[in-house]
Amino acid sequence: MSPKLTMIAIILGAAAVVLSMSTYVVDQREQALVLQFGNPKAVVQDAGLHFKPPWQSIVTFDKRLLESDVPPNEVITKDKKSIMVDSYARWRITEPLQVYQVARTQTGVKARMDDVVRGKVREVLGQHTLHEIVSGGEKEDLRVALMKSIRDRADAGVQEFGITVIDVRIKRADLPQENSEAVFQRMKAERGRIAKEYRSEGEEAAREIRAEAEKIQKTLLAEAYKKSEIVRGKADAESTAIYAKAYNRDAQFYSFTRSLEAYRNAIGTDTRLVISPDSEFFRFFEQSRK
Structure with missing residues (x-):
């Protein structure tokens, strides 16, 4: 190959490298943050092909609705009961620049958001009794109001992170293992007490039925004995009359x-x-x- 063609090939290769370093594609499910030597320069949220200087770099963040499974959280209720609350949150990155400034990565900001959600769950549920949390108490929409309150407070607490909390839901609320065992023993004792009451009531009813049956039995036997004695007396009288008549003849x-x-x-x-x-x-x- 001639020196001229070699030079052209080198120039074209260099141009291709520079061009590849100067272009980037933003997926429709993502949003990009342009960095220059680690400093944010621009936020790109439009999908498609974009250009930048070769010395700039790109960090992408998800634009979709994300879900975070928050680890189980111990909550002390208003009536001093301890429960383990397992919840999850749906959230979205709205300000990639703030996310980068606060936590650098999507994973880092998720961890911070989980901490905020756990704190708000403890804060809101701690203002209500266990009965209200589990069954809703006297208000039919109490649990809906609790979820809305947790969501609003969590959303207010993560605004500085550049994200928005869309929803917070409780998957389950359980008593701790040691409390569950104690509750089980109390339930067992309570059921035993109820069973004992039923047995006592049954024995009392049985005694009343037996006493009534014995009373009826004695009445029937007495009545039968009375009738038998009357019949026997009449028969003896008739037999005596017959004997007397025969004797007189x-x-x-x-x-x-x-x-x-x-x-x-x-x-x-x-x-x-x-x-x-x-x-x-x-x-x-x-x-x-x-």
């Missing part, structure tokens, strides 16, 4: 049949009686020999 025959019945009941196959032969019991035997 033939007293001698009646005595004879009663004696035979007595012999049948008193004297068995192997029965031995030690009795005088002339006793009244054998008087019909004496009569038969005569």
